[in-house]
Amino acid sequence: MVPITTVHYLVVAAALFVLGVIGVLIRRNVVIVLMSIELILNAVNLNLVAFSRMWGTIHGQANLQGQVFAIFIIVDAAAEAAVGLGILIAFFRNKETVNVDEIDLLKW
Amino acid sequence: MNPGMNAALNSGMAPVATPWFFYALAGLAVLSGVLVITLRNAVHAALALIVTLLSVASLYLMLYAPFVAGVQIVVYAGGIMVLFLFVIMLVNIERSSKERRFNRIWPAGLAAACALLALFVSAFVKGKALFMDRGMPLPESSNTQQIATMLYGEAGRMGQYTFAFEIASLLLLVAILGAVIMTKKKI
Amino acid sequence: MPNFIMSYLGSTVTPGEAGNQFWALIYVLIIFAGVSVAVIAMNWIERKALAHFQVRLGPMRVGPHGLLQPIADAVKLMLKEDIIPAEADQFVFWVAPLIGLLAAFTVYTVIPFGPSQAVSDMNIGILFMLGVSSLGVLGVVVAGWASNSHYPLIGALRSSAQMVSYEVAMGLAVVSAILMTSMNASGTGTLSMIGIVQAQQQQGVWFIFKFFPLGLLALVVFAIAMIAETNRAPFDLAEAESELTAGYHTEYSGLRWSLFMLSEYTAMIAVSSIAVTLWLGGWLRPFPNLLHAPAWDFIFSLFPGLTFLGLAAIAFIGTARMPSQSFFKIQRIGLAVFAALLGFIALLLLVIAVAGRSADTSLAARFNEGIGYVYWFVLKVAVFMYLFIWYRATWPRYRFDQLMKIGWKVMLPISLGVLMVTAIVGVIVS
Secondary structure, three states: OOOOOOOHHHHHHHHHHHHHHHHHHEEEEHHHHHHHHHHHHHHHHHHHHHHHHHHOEEEEEEHHHHHHHHHHHHHHHHHHHHHHHHHHHHHHHHHHEEEEHHOOOOOO | OOHHHHHHHOOOOOOOOOOOHHHHHHHHHHHHHHHHHHOOOHHHHHHEEEEEEEHHHHHHHHOHHHHHHHHHHHHHHHHHHHHHHHHHHHOOOOOOOOOOEOOHHHHHHHHHHHHHHHHHHHHHHHHHHEEEEEEEOOOOHHHHHHHHHHHHHHOOOOOOOOHHHHHHHHHHHHHHHHHHHOOOOOO | HHHHHHHHOOOOOHHHOOOHHHHHHHHHHHHHHHHHHHHHHHHHHHHHHHHHOOOOOOOOOOOOOHHOHHHHHHHHHHOOOOOOOOOOHHHHHHHHHHHHHHHHHHHHHOOOOOOOOOOOOOHHHHHHHHHHHHOOOOOOOHHHHHHHHHHOOOHHHHHHHHHHHHHHHHHHHHHHHHHHHHOOOOOOOOOOOHHHHHHHHHHHOOOOOOOOHHHHHHHHHHHHHHHOOOOOOOHHHHHHHHHHOOOOOOOOOOOOHHHHHHHHHHHHHHHHHHHHHHHOOOOOOOOOOOOHHHHHHHHHHOOHHHHHHHHHHHHHHHHHHHOHHHHHHHHHHHHHHHHHHHHHHHHHHHHHHHOOOOOOOOOHEEEEEEHHHHHHHHHHHHHHHHHHHHHHHHOOOOOOOHHHHHHHHHHHHHHHHHHHHHHHHHHOOO
């Protein structure tokens, strides 16, 4: 078996990213769209951590900047999920639907 | 479980899982990702997303990032997914199983995503030389301490990301306030 | 292969560190068996203790003094009809108890019973524990949803809201204990469970007594949070029969319900083990540094044998006091056999303690040491278990809004305050 290199992790991250993009573009249910956004963020995190592993050491110490960036993205994803779901609940009170193509109150 | 593997494990600094683990976890992550975007029932899709998050956390463990894996399990799988499940239960009572799953313009979305995939594939095939793996095993036992040094600083100096850390906590405060105010019935 | 197995036997690290999968599997099986026995014993002790608190006798018929009652319960639950509600989501209904059970049992991977007696001493042990126990909330939420019925849904939402709220206070109390591990010469703490107990040993003080009363206050906050985490009284609104007809596990019957009960008791033992490891010194015997002479080591190593001797004596007294009619004969014989078994275990432990008295590395000495570690750990966890039962017998239930108010408005500020004061005191002292 080939040893697992960085490119293997990048391919997995790319696959998850494309799956997330498909989910955002195709699904009608807003909650599933938000979950696809979480998939995209996870793909980005995997990319960052794989690169932090690839760059090895800097100044003799392990280069963990990618991992710190990934932690910040996880924090950010939590904030964004909370706010996004809050918006969804506020909208659901008005129109009783969770389908993206029925959220068209501004259309004329 | 052969002695050869044990010798390899004992000689290195930190145990590295075999390629079999990588293929199993990566396959599980991608399969659950496909389930997330195709399942009709939102609760099933949330459970599939939990499986994806846990397998990505295991991939972080393989990449010598135990702290990020722990944070992923605590925050993502244990916090954000509970939030998603709560909202699904508040919002999605029983109607969605009879409705259409996909948009009316889903071919256009799929085409755009395939173009993106083609871009990624060409980047990986042509730029393979850029992603040269140094192959150095990172020490696992001081991962948390080193991340803490970067985030908090040491010996009286500020760390490299201390300012960003404080801004992130401010961001979380704003998100909490926003979520609470938006879901109140009367402000 | 045999030298792969034998090569671990003399080592001083956990099987996870040594990369030895065989012994890790053996440890996992031992922990699984031990926790199952503990859950069964806990079931019996809870029914007898609650009964005696309420001035009645509890189960007396099934075995001598009801000792076989848990086994009868288990058999009954296994033979009950497995009812699934008509419109319930089949797959999710099946998987919900498993999520809770997996989350409860996975915590045992990091719990140390001795300096090298853990399945794996992860570098991020405490973080792993917090993460995995927050996965248990998912099992509750999904169980309530899958039952497709009002009471389970409301019970599940309430129960999971309660668990999530008290997780915050629990995490902050844990952080203040971790902070105390860094008050040593090099100023570096550790997140690994074995490292935390070794920090207590090195600093010569259990963290409950460190910077008194800060350690005690952190333990009190953690103890209250862990009762709320496991949905036990007085925070058991979501599953009490008089309130919500048993909450999120209403629609579960037979073996599935017993899986929920198993995961609840397992989670109780797991969080008690965490509390013991963080604040009460884990496997350390009382005064490990102060009373260090071999004579004191020998006296403390007699404790396991003497405990079992005491239990055997109680069982013998019970045998003697049993009524002498003929239909009590088999119960009398059963209790006498049980007492003899306990006495035999006591004799074995005393023999090992005496034989391992010399400080060399003979097999008896190593057994003695290992038994001592496990005994002190289990004793401290048993104290916490008894406290769980005591709280259930004594205190009335909290109303849900009172419960949430305590979680957010009392526990969170107190644990934040303890954390800040601990940090300030630590900086001043060092």
